[in-house]
Amino acid sequence: MEQNDQFNSVELSTFYLGDALCGIDILKVQEINKQMDCTRVPQAPDHVKGVLNLRGRILTVLDLGRKMGLSPFEYSVDSRNIITQSDGELIGLLVDRINNVIVAETDKIETPPSNISGIRGEFFNGVYKTENEIIGILNTEKALND
């Protein structure tokens, strides 16, 4: 049963947005840090927190929860900024708390329900159930589109 073959399993970097446990493919994550001091961009949409200097590169920081219909991001000691690679540019995602890296077996990923802890199902590619948790696998295209 233990199959950790790279072809039929995917490593998920998981994190909490409010009560929802979400995961994204770890290969899309460049790093996770605590840099959250953004420069606000006037006229930007509500879910765009601002721009950030990451070692000389300027990246857009998104309030991921807000984008997906949750309440605005609030800073806490657990908050983290997940830097992801998307369409050739770096994008920072503000999350409330990070969780473990979880290996998900591809054939056990199910289609998402219409709602996971307040986030609409359309933002997920699927759900993966561990012994005591349900992880929503983010549809990054949908969640990170402008």
Added chain:
Amino acid sequence: METIHTTETGIGSAAPGKEVKNSSLRVDLNLLDSLMALAGELVLSRNQLVQSVSGKNFKAFETATQQIDRITTELQETIMSTRMQSIDTVFDTLPSLVKELSGSSSKSIDLSIEGNHVELDKTILESLGGPLATLVKFAVSFGIETKKIRKQSGKSETGQLSVCAFHEASQVNIELSHDGIGIDIEELTRLAVLQNLITKQQAEAMGVKDQAALLFTPGLVLTAGDDTFALDAVKLGLDKLGGTIEIDTNPRAGMLFNIKLPLTLAIIPSQIVSVGEEKYAIPQANLKELLRIPAGEVKNRIQTVGDAPVVRLRGDLLPLLDSAAVLNVQKTFIHPNDRKTHPDQRKNIADRRSKDLLKSDTVMKADMGSDRDKRKNTDDRRCRAASALNIAVVSAGEFRFGLVVSEFHDSEEIVVKPLGRHLMACRGFAGATLMGDGKVALILDVLELAQVADLKAFDDLVETRSDELEDSQDEKNTGDDTAILIFQNAETERFAVPLNLVDRIEMVDTGAIEEAAGKHVIQYRGRNLPLYGIEQVAKVGQRPKNDQTAVIVFKMDNREFGLLATPPVDSVETEVNLDQKTFKQPGIDGSTIINGHTTLMVNVPDLIRTVEPAWFDESTAA
């Protein structure tokens, strides 16, 4: 990282897929050697720095810092120069292009190229090819005549086409000229009207320069024999590079295109300003001057035209744009007492005592009775240095305006970085840059800001309104349009007085009006201001008893007096066709129709003469 997203700039075959083209770069070996040397120095300095920090040697630390500072600057310059390429990569393609074009027609063309050595940033060069090729094609097809025609018109058979590049004031100029036939500007304007791109009225209102620029209007199609041309892409392509193009044309003797381009787009000198709490960069290329209006002068220098604030700058009226309002940023100021940043409550740039140019000498004041305003009326409210206005005078394209910012900082060379795709919809920014403290600052795109604020309309407003203003002041009542003040007495009746007679308008509490010796007066600035109602003289309705009454103050023969009126009091510019029959009576000259309402024109001198005959006896006796 690429700083410019080159998009399709040329038309047709002139610019095939430039985005992928030329992704490698040829670099001079000497340049590479010096880069290597600099890298070596950098490593050495790094070692020194690390040692000085671990040994807590401050002196060594200082030396290392200085060295790194110097090396960084040199490194930056050298790396930048690797991106600089001579313009001949673009110019080299021109002879074959001209040969190809002239070969297919009975034209003989002599192409001369100058300024091959002029260097430009690679990104600019790449996007320059398309527009330039289009212009050359246009010149050959449209400008230079066939041998036969040239001979007939007394020119040499061979047409001269010259392209020349040169440096001028940190810009690169490219001039393309020929001695064929130029564009006939009148013909061009007619064509633009014919193709429904502009209206006839617009065309007539344009200056020659604007008319010539019609050549680049999107949608304009020129035909020369079998060839059709649309040159809008040329302008668009150059605009993206921060360049400009001008035309000089002579229908018989030829035409000249002058293109001005910045040397590089990656590093630009900028003025750093702050708006609210954030810092922004304004490119020096757009910046004309910095203006600081001391707090005490705000009410004299800043005026309004309608709702729009303007500043008087050496006799010109310059429209003002409040950057905090355009960017929708909370304004802040540093409180002089506790040195902390507080939100600024001020909504308007102009002081409430600033003159409104539309209202000539009238100063509108509301709620004079309330306590809050009594405080505000004390004379030097804006006396603190902190409430001075900082204005960056900028220009971009046809726009010239003042950008009101919270504070000026240093001028810095900044590295332009693009904004991410989520921020594409935000208008007014040319990109972002990193400041010395590691924070990100946005770069303001002056042209877009002007567009966001709809400054075009605003600009026209200033022009026309200041014209009107001059009219109303110079010609008084002789012009077609007269500035008049409309008000009511009884709420159903409308009255008007010429605006130039009005000194100012006050709102007073009705309770503050006193009665003495059969006259109504109000205490005002320590004096008694006599008040009159129209009903005292003319047979008109009574004023309703409201808490507040408007008082229109007139000054005649050194006497001040007020005319009681019922708000709203409004000023309009309109043609007055006076009907002197229907309503003519003492104090009333007659009637006119304004905005669909019969309005009685009050003859103020006549009115006063009727109620206070004694004044006039005195003044004539004296």
